Amino acid sequence: MTLTILTSIAPTALFYQLAQAVFREVPVNPDSDQATDWLINELSKPSYQAAKPTLFDRISKAFSDWLGSLTIGGSNAIPTVALVILIALIVIAIIAAIIVYGLPRLNRKSRSDDILFGESDRRTAAQLREAAEKAAARDDYESAIADMFRAIARGLSERTLITMTPGTTAHGFALRAGHALPECAAEFATSADTFDLVRYMRKPASREQYEELRSLELRVRAARPILAEAAL
Structure with a gap:
């Protein structure tokens, strides 16, 4: 029986001795450098x-x-975050x-540019020229002359060589255009007379009158303006 007890105790004692040897190898009081290394290794783990x-x-x-650090007024002041949100909503x-609605000044300018010889007309110079050619093709020379004269005026306005206002008349345009293109001044005056006779006095329009306006429009598009005189 004594032999049996010794046999059962021997492995336990051996395990205890081995455990003591292992724990003696592991320092339980690391120095500062080793503790720092352990902390860095621990914090580098994915979970951290x-x-x-x-x-x-x-x-x-x-x-x-930063918002919390701002203070406006005393204890009863409006919260800073609410004030920032209010300003953002206003902006x-x-x-x-x-x-x-666009900028008011630009809108006023756009509405003024729509008026051409007392009538609202938003067509570009190219669109007016095309309308005149189509009217001439169906022998409607009254409309052809009116649209071709407008095409000349709108073209110079688009090139910013003259300024058209709602009250600009045909002869007022001819005078301004003559300053910008002196070589065409006489033709501008003649075309203004033709426009007034056909459009307002209801005089018969002819193909010859239309062709004169069409020829003038081609010359105006190809001409180089004298800006100094146009500014007068």
């Missing part, structure tokens, strides 16, 4: 890295802290109004 705040988190917190409303 995943818990670190992202760049967005840090920026958001910094912005939130957004102003931008939306500009997008929908």
